Structure formats: C-alpha cells, structure tokens
Amino acid sequence: MNDANLTLHTDKYQINMMYAHWKRGSMNEKAVFEAYFRKLPFGNGFAVFAGLERIVAYIRSLAFNDEEIEYLRMQEEKYDEDFLLELRKFKFTGNLFAMREGTLVFPNEPLVRVEARVFEAQLIETAMLNFMNYQTLIATKAARIKQVATNERLLEFGTRRAQEADAAVWGARATYIAGFHATSNMRAGMLFGIPSSGTHAHSWVQGHDSEEEAFKEYAEALPDHVTLLVDTYDTLRSGVPNAIKIAKELEQRGKRLKGIRLDSGDLAYLSKRARSMLDEAGFTDALIVASNDLDEDIIAELKAQGARIDVWGVGTQLITAFDQPSLGGVYKLVAREKNGILEPVIKISGNPEKISNPGVKEVYRVVNRQTGMAVADYMCLPEEEEEIRKGQPIKLSDPLHPHRSILVENYEAIALLQPIFDKGELVYELPKLDEARSFHQDQLGHFWPEHLRKLNPEMYRVYFSRSILELKTELLNKYQG
Numbered sequence: 395m396n397d398a399n400l401t402l403h404t405d406k407y408q409i410n411m412m413y414a415h416w417k418r419g420s421m422n423e424k425a426v427f428e429a430y431f432r433k434l435p436f437g438n439g440f441a442v443f444a445g446l447e448r449i450v451a452y453i454r455s456l457a458f459n460d461e462e463i464e465y466l467r468m469q470e471e472k473y474d475e476d477f478l479l480e481l482r483k484f485k486f487t488g489n490l491f492a493m494r495e496g497t498l499v500f501p502n503e504p505l506v507r508v509e510a511r512v513f514e515a516q517l518i519e520t521a522m523l524n525f526m527n528y529q530t531l532i533a534t535k536a537a538r539i540k541q542v543a544t545n546e547r548l549l550e551f552g553t554r555r556a557q558e559a560d561a562a563v564w565g566a567r568a569t570y571i572a573g574f575h576a577t578s579n580m581r582a583g584m585l586f587g588i589p590s591s592g593t594h595a596h597s598w599v600q601g602h603d604s605e606e607e608a609f610k611e612y613a614e615a616l617p618d619h620v621t622l623l624v625d626t627y628d629t630l631r632s633g634v635p636n637a638i639k640i641a642k643e644l645e646q647r648g649k650r651l652k653g654i655r656l657d658s659g660d661l662a663y664l665s666k667r668a669r670s671m672l673d674e675a676g677f678t679d680a681l682i683v684a685s686n687d688l689d690e691d692i693i694a695e696l697k698a699q700g701a702r703i704d705v706w707g708v709g710t711q712l713i714t715a716f717d718q719p720s721l722g723g724v725y726k727l728v729a730r731e732k733n734g735i736l737e738p739v740i741k742i743s744g745n746p747e748k749i750s751n752p753g754v755k756e757v758y759r760v761v762n763r764q765t766g767m768a769v770a771d772y773m774c775l776p777e778e779e780e781e782i783r784k785g786q787p788i789k790l791s792d793p794l795h796p797h798r799s800i801l802v803e804n805y806e807a808i809a810l811l812q813p814i815f816d817k818g819e820l821v822y823e824l825p826k827l828d829e830a831r832s833f834h835q836d837q838l839g840h841f842w843p844e845h846l847r848k849l850n851p852e853m854y855r856v857y858f859s860r861s862i863l864e865l866k867t868e869l870l871n872k873y874q875g
C-alpha cells in the first residue's frame with residue numbers, strides 16, 4: 395500500500411462538486427475561500443497558528459495519478475471519463491495567503507485565504523482544515539503549558555498516545571513552534587530537525603536483577619546521557635539512593651549524572667525530597683525530570699506547591715489535546731466570480747455566530763507605536779487598506795456593542811496574511827522551524843499578559859471595518875428580505 399499521495403485526502407462531496415462544476419462548465423470560475431475558527435480552544439486567550447508547512451507541501455504535490463484515477467473510476471457516481479482526464483491535468487494555479495506559523499491568532503480572522511478556480515479551491519478544503527485545525531490546536535495546547543513552565547525545559551512525550559503516526563510527528567512539530575524544547579519522537583527529530591531527548595523506561599529496571607545493576611549497566615552504556623528513572627520500586631528508599639551511587643561512580647570517571655526522572659506518586663513531595671538528597675550528596679547540577687499525565691493545570695499546581703522540577707515530560711494530555719480534542723476551523727466561500735466579476739457572498743444561519751463574513755478580507759495587527767504592544771486585530775476590504783497602512787486614525791467599534799468603540803492613533807498596522815502561492819507558484823520562503831519558534835516567542839512579547847494568562851484571559855479584540863459590516867447587513871437584507 396502506498397499512502398503517500400494525499401490528493402484524495404478529501405471528502406467525496408468535494409469531488410462531486412468538482413464534477414458538477416465540470417459538467418455545467420463553471421469549473422474555471424474564481425472563488426475566494428477563507429479558513430478561520432470561531433471559538434478559542436481550552437478557554438485560552440489566543441491560538442497559535444500552525445500547519446502551513448504541511449499545507450504547502452500538500453498543495454505542491456497534488457496529482458491525480460493512476461491509482462487515484464482508477465479508484466475514482468470505480469465509484470458508483472460513474473464519473474465521466476473526460477472528467478477523469480481533466481483531473482489528470484489538475485494542478486493548483488491559484489493564490490494562497492496565510493498567517494506565518496507561530497502567529498498568535500484569534501476567532502473569526504482568516505488564517506488562510508484561497509483565491510482559485512472553484513475546481514481547485516473546493517478540492518483542498520478538507521486536507522487544509524485537517525492540517526490547520528490539528529496543528530493549531532496542539533500548538534495552542536503547548537503554548538498553555540509553556541505559559542506555566544516558563545523557566546523549565548519541556549519535552550514532548552506523546553507519540554504512544556497520539557491519534558496515529560501523522561498526529562505524533564506533526565503534533566511534535568507544533569509543540570516545538572510553541573516553545574517545547576525537544577521531542578522523544580525520533581522521526582519528528584529527523585524530519586524537522588527538532589532536538590530529540592529520552593531517558594529510559596521501567597522495563598530497563600525490571601529487566602535486571604536489581605535496580606542498582608540496571609542503573610550501572612545503563613551508565614556504562616551511555617555515560618554522558620544518564621537520566622535514571624527512579625520510581626520502579628521505591629523512589630526515596632531505593633531509586634534516588636541508587637541514582638546517587640551511580641552519580642558517584644560516574645564522578646570517578648570524570649562524568650556527571652545528568653538527572654533522575656520521577657513518573658508516579660506525589661511529584662511535589664518526591665521532587666523536594668529528591669532535590670535535598672541529590673544536593674546533600676553534592677549533585678546540585680543533577681536535573682529532576684517529572685512525567686505522569688501532566689498538563690498545564692497539574693504543572694501550575696505542582697509549581698505552586700514548590701515542586702523542584704527542572705524538566706517536564708508531557709505526553710497524552712498534550713498530543714491528544716485531551717480537554718478539547720478538536721479545533722472547529724471552517725472554510726467558507728466569501729466571494730465568487732459572476733459574469734467575470736468577483737462578488738461577495740454570505741452564508742446565513744439561525745445561529746448568529748455561524749453567519750459568515752462576506753468579502754475578501756485583509757487582516758492587520760494594530761500595534762501601538764509607543765508601547766510596541768498589540769491593540770487589536772482589524773479586518774478590512776482591500777479598498778480600505780490604504781487608510782490603515784498610512785496609519786490614519788481609525789475608529790474601531792464592536793458590532794455587538796457599538797458604544798464600545800475606540801479611536802486608535804499612532805499605530806503601526808502589520809499585515810498578517812502573507813502571499814504563499816501566486817498563480818500556483820510558491821512565492822514564500824518557508825522559514826526554518828527555529829525561525830518559526832522564535833517568531834512565536836517574539837510575538838508573545840507584543841501582547842499584554844492579561845491576554846495570555848491561562849485562566850479567564852482578557853479577550854483580545856478583533857474588529858471588522860465599517861465596510862465589511864455594511865456589506866454584511868446589505869447581504870443579510872438581500873437574502874432575508
């Protein structure tokens with residue numbers, strides 16, 4: 395089985411719509427779609443955009459080859475042979491704009507905008523949302539953990555519990571963007587250049603006649619990388635004392651014990667006791683690693699209890715986004731070509747939150763020039779861009795609470811959507827992963843801590859320009875009237 399070609403990693407309804415467009419001759423009409431989410435995950439104050447690298451690789455490799463065509467030919471829809479011939483020629487020829495990976499992003503703002511033949515724009519919806527939703531979710535979960543563990547090292551340990559292999563490696567990458575330091579997944583390390591890190595398992599200890607012997611053998615084999623798991627039998631009576639013995643032996647060979655790992659029990663109590671024992675024996679530089687179903691709440695709680703933990707190994711809760719396993723990103727048509735002209739469109743819903751925002755929108759981050767801090771995000775139509783680019787005073791009003799408007803002056807407006815593909819050509823140089831990671835870190839510095847705290851953060855505002863709101867009202871009246 396060859397599962398490398400992702401072209402059919404789409405919902406059947408996309409193929410059926412493509413077929414219908416092909417049949418009625420509208421496949422080449424232009425469509426503009428925007429991908430955004432409506433609600434922040436985990437009650438967080440921001441999300442961290444991730445997924446662009448995979449989206450780019452996916453779009454570049456789109457190809458209906460023999461296997462794909464053969465499978466389509468077998469379908470009960472009995473697609474016309476000429477349609478299958480058309481698919482053989484398929485190539486992405488449109489424009490795509492996206493946020494940079496690591497950008498702090500907020501509800502309702504487009505993270506990706508696709509301007510393409512409807513034939514192409516429709517095909518890529520499913521895979522794009524799949525990549526963007528998962529990776530953004532995991533990067534956001536990782537950012538919450540990073541938020542509470544600012545001074546410690548963070549290791550991603552989740553592969554065994556991840557929702558399969560792709561989630562493990564792309565998830566590991568997302569955690570690295572958000573500030574994790576290393577992953578235990580070797581393939582993620584190899585594919586993306588993420589530092590890899592590992593201790594040893596209980597089985598290593600169980601597989602020897604004694605814990606001391608197990609530690610000794612391990613230290614023999616890897617004298618420069620000895621982090622010993624001390625909780626197999628009894629952490630304080632056996633594990634830590636045995637680790638100290640090994641540390642002394644290593645010392646005689648001119649080596650240092652790197653650390654110990656605690657993986658059960660009261661991590662606050664055990665880490666404090668283990669710290670004193672190591673310190674008293676002279677191993678003040680030995681690090682204490684903790685793992686065991688950790689998440690941002692437990693880490694914060696352990697820190698509040700004065701736990702002496704230098705390194706957190708976080709697996710299941712992180713890689714599965716345990717408390718909210720999906721991000722509800724959507725991909726909505728905002729404009730379509732009609733008689734050769736792009737016209738804004740709307741999707742109406744009984745649920746006001748689900749009414750789409752029409753028109754091709756640009757997104758700006760409005761940054762106060764004096765403080766360097768982000769004030770709000772602002773979305774406008776292309777014809778309104780000049781005003782904001784020039785930094786002319788703008789009045790930002792909340793459509794639901796118009797009295798809550800603010801006048802912003804002396805600001806810089808940073809365009810958040812970057813051109814990625816231009817007429818099918820890749821025009822964006824994908825940053826190195828470390829650049830995305832430091833870009834994210836830098837971004838955090840432009841937000842007030844009130845927006846970043848993990849519990850009940852102050853809402854960072856995203857405003858629509860007056861023209862977008864007027865357009866929305868006009869279209870609502872048109873379709874409801």
Ligand SMILES: Nc1ncnc2c1ncn2[C@@H]1O[C@H](COP(=O)(O)OP(=O)(O)OP(=O)(O)O)[C@@H](O)[C@H]1O
Nearest residue numbers: 657658659660661662663686687688692695696699
């Ligand atoms: N001091 C603490 N305060 C709050 N939570 C803690 C503290 N110490 C550990 N925890 C967390 O409590 C949960 C349960 O820990 P416990 O040691 O009972 O786990 P366990 O799964 O029973 O252990 P084992 O891995 O041996 O089965 C884990 O998520 C752990 O991270």
Ligand SMILES: O=P(O)(O)OC[C@H]1O[C@H](OP(=O)(O)OP(=O)(O)O)[C@H](O)[C@@H]1O
Nearest residue numbers: 551657685686687688707708709710711
């Ligand atoms: O707890 P997580 O955050 O997922 O971190 C990874 C866990 O994976 C390992 O346990 P293992 O899978 O061997 O099983 P265990 O739950 O019995 O420790 C390790 O000892 C950690 O406890």
Ligand SMILES: O=C(O)c1cccnc1
Nearest residue numbers: 551578591592593594707
């Ligand atoms: O290296 C470790 O200690 C590790 C890696 C994966 C899962 N649990 C622990």
